[in-house]
Amino acid sequence: MNLDLKQQVVKANRALVSSGLVSLTWGNVSAIDRESGLIAIKPSGIDYADLNTEQLVILNLDGQVVEGDLRPSSDTKTHLELYRNFTSIGAVVHTHSPCATAFSQAGIPLPCLGTTHADHFYGEVPVARALTETEVKNDYEHATGVSIVERFRELNLVPMEVPAVLLQHHAPFTWGQTPLKALENSIALEMCAKMALMTWQLNPQSGPIPEHILEMHYSRKHGANAYYGQQD
């Protein structure tokens, strides 16, 4: 794996703290190099401030460590299951950001209540179901990934169009093409969750925005007709 991608992973892990998404060591970022099939992930329990590229753990898609002396994030198997099934994604971010975590704990999907949401997520961010006792005991983090993939299949969601999920009883995962994009989706998810809490305090009946506004805002930023940002 080239150094540049590792540096992006380190940078995005550190930004978890500076962006206010993560307290203590409650979060992790990984990225995949699709050519080699190798994944770089944060080591478990290491302070973000101390993190450097040498400490990253490099694994293949089967979860075998090919580089690094430290134990990988305890959530590694969830990341791997996402990379194996969502083949268009390049990076995964896990946080316990408070507002998105509240939606996870309440078991309530995050509907598209406004254009801030539509700019990042093409519709409702779903909740993946709670795991059974057997799933938890046998292979918890793997089963977590399986439940996410299952939910996206049930709802016919395109992972790159709705790059986020809320885990029942737990917290969110987001993803994107690069570590920075996956991080931006975590920031957007947290802000949309925060805004939704206040929107429902003001008007408990507030529901999704009309489809044509969702369509317009999402396509301003994504796809062939995007006109937000500068042309590449």
Add this chain to the structure above:
Amino acid sequence: MNLDLKQQVVKANRALVSSGLVSLTWGNVSAIDRESGLIAIKPSGIDYADLNTEQLVILNLDGQVVEGDLRPSSDTKTHLELYRNFTSIGAVVHTHSPCATAFSQAGIPLPCLGTTHADHFYGEVPVARALTETEVKNDYEHATGVSIVERFRELNLVPMEVPAVLLQHHAPFTWGQTPLKALENSIALEMCAKMALMTWQLNPQSGPIPEHILEMHYSRKHGANAYYGQQD
């Protein structure tokens, strides 16, 4: 356009982040030089930290770019419609600040619940209606501006007296004589929205303050008899 105004636009764009109003690139500031009829606006999707005066896009009131290599903010046509119709304003700010955005998403105007509001806005901040599917598809950002102007005309509001609007399903716009004043109105709007959420948690029946207090506080700061601040 003189350099000073461009510098004010850059400074106000950067202050969107330092004031906590904006996450990611969710906001933009523009200003108009009424003599030349030229507008300076933030380029689309550019990080605030990197922004400099050369990157600003300079357009005339018809939207033709007269200076700058970058694509202007995707919200440019909304800014232009405001400058064309609200001829007393000199700058426009758009943010997705969370509390004001919650009011937009809930579709609820922000009443004047206290003197903090009265110091900045002469009465309720209105909600501009949702756009029709046709308006969204034909010319979304232009129609957004039209809906704001329409709402102010319906309510007989003087733009410089109520320098803010909430867009249904979207987020706020504010304006003022200078980029700094328009920014201050965005800060005031966000704080008033935050206070209103808490006021209604304490007392859901809280309504507008008496007219004579609104009058007193607004006129302490604005107009011929203002005695707040230092004399110019």
Add this chain to the structure above:
Amino acid sequence: MNLDLKQQVVKANRALVSSGLVSLTWGNVSAIDRESGLIAIKPSGIDYADLNTEQLVILNLDGQVVEGDLRPSSDTKTHLELYRNFTSIGAVVHTHSPCATAFSQAGIPLPCLGTTHADHFYGEVPVARALTETEVKNDYEHATGVSIVERFRELNLVPMEVPAVLLQHHAPFTWGQTPLKALENSIALEMCAKMALMTWQLNPQSGPIPEHILEMHYSRKHGANAYYGQQD
């Protein structure tokens, strides 16, 4: 007035911003030198970052400016009325801190819901009544001070025991022996208001703590038997 007291006033005015109590220029601190009967107060509308001791406006208790070229805070007459009637106080702070302002806007006194409150305020922080149209038109800021003094007399409150008030439709004032102590009371008031909002979300029936706990906590920090902090 000696330079030291002026420096304390400048420092406390600046701390309004660093403590997060004040946005824009929504707050002011003054102090009185009881020997000379002179008051130092922030000039109106000046940025806190730029404030220095030469800019302070020095007035006597009748409101005559004896030093300084700038216009004093628009709230000066309220400060003066407090100094004239609450003869034990040495400094006054006015902010629009959001949670305390929400209580003001809702017109709800802040009861003593826990020991954090009891450590600073000997019981409920009262709301001063709204002013009549005549009072507002004739001499608004003076009438504001009168309404505070009136409320404390009605409730038989000792100003140094309950060094804070909430103004209906407006925002809080606090006071203390020194600018720093008055500022600390503003910080404590805001935190107690914030905690009260969350306490009532959890349990709308939560009421004042038992009298013996109020008594214990207040007297740990204040009066002859205080044992909090270091002996002077």
Add this chain to the structure above:
Amino acid sequence: MNLDLKQQVVKANRALVSSGLVSLTWGNVSAIDRESGLIAIKPSGIDYADLNTEQLVILNLDGQVVEGDLRPSSDTKTHLELYRNFTSIGAVVHTHSPCATAFSQAGIPLPCLGTTHADHFYGEVPVARALTETEVKNDYEHATGVSIVERFRELNLVPMEVPAVLLQHHAPFTWGQTPLKALENSIALEMCAKMALMTWQLNPQSGPIPEHILEMHYSRKHGANAYYGQQD
């Protein structure tokens, strides 16, 4: 007591402010050296920024000061009672962090609503009962400690498995093996309380997570089979 432990106590006291848990001087950290039976605690009312190891007060388990010229924290007797009865703990932290304090004021225990909680606390964080008038008058801070120990005995809780308590009418205490670990538990408690408030806004029926998820998350981080973090 060795200098290293004193430095940890100073560092953790300062971190109370940088972590946002404490306003003014509303918090204190202590640690015990179990070999000598000596406790180091913050002096009362001293600013965290000024705190150094020489200022710490060193006491034995009977509360006799053996080192230090300053008066110890007014909460010292509560700390001592915890060290005497919870023999596995090495450090104690007291804060008035706003969300946890709201639970204390409301008198509501904090249930395990998600895995963030389960990662730090093996089940519900209990509320210790209000003290009687006699207890408050006779020996308030000692009785506070007694009420905590009593509550843990009633509920058969293992102090190192649930390293936190909410005091009715007051605020939280947390503990841990080291000052840093006790501080981390204060941070975790505040975040879990914050998330719980939002979870219940979304879904007032939200209750504890299933036992097998609590078990899995707690044991990922604690005990013989822990696999979070790096092996020591």
